Amino acid sequence: MTSPRPRALVRGAAAAAGLALGLALTGCSATNPIQTQAEYSASDGVRATVGDVRATNLLLVTQAQDSPGVLLGAFTNDGDQDTTLTVAFLPADAAAGDEPENPTTIALPAGGTVLLQGADAQGGSEVTVPQTPAAPGDVATVVLSTDVGGSQTLTVPVLDGRLPDYADLVPTEG
CATH class of the missing domain: 2.60.40.1890 (PCu(A)C copper chaperone)
Incomplete structure (x- = not known):
């Protein structure tokens, strides 16, 4: 029998990893000027x-x-x-x-x-x-x-x- 607790941990870890990856990828352009503003x-x-x-x-x-x-x-x-x-x-x-x-x-x-x-x-x-x-x-x-x-x-x-x-x-x- 599988307990629900490890499954919740895996989902939480996957969500945290996805959020960290998303922030890392969008952070690459955070300091670049937007060309259409110039x-x-x-x-x-x-x-x-x-x-x-x-x-x-x-x-x-x-x-x-x-x-x-x-x-x-x-x-x-x-x-x-x-x-x-x-x-x-x-x-x-x-x-x-x-x-x-x-x-x-x-x-x-x-x-x-x-x-x-x-x-x-x-x-x-x-x-x-x-x-x-x-x-x-x-x-x-x-x-x-x-x-x-x-x-x-x-x-x-x-x-x-x-x-x-x-x-x-x-x-x-x-």
Whole structure:
């Protein structure tokens, strides 16, 4: 005849071992930061902030250096007043103090977002560059400035407009 006492001890020991194993396995990640809590650019583009204006996923698409290109991304005005954003590129051979070329201005409504959607932008804006200052695979220097928030210079990746994902976005020469 089997007594119920040893069976209860075995069950208790198995439960304790399972609990200890579970705690040991979850403890491995207790000190690792959760990636989704840290802000990062989860795409090809870069981001920046100029005053109340946030730029997200900025990238330049062109077929070759010195060919037409288009800036893609979005600008969000987190302020409570309308603002104007100026976007301009520095030439590839720019020296310190050189002025950016071909500035484009974008009206940003308070609390609004303007999408840069490339050629044939519908419901958004288009920032074209007559001569892209860098080749695909390189970076280009862009200057963002607002009427009240100052300016910021950043480098944006230049992507190959001959790739199927970007081919329809590149402006044609002419």
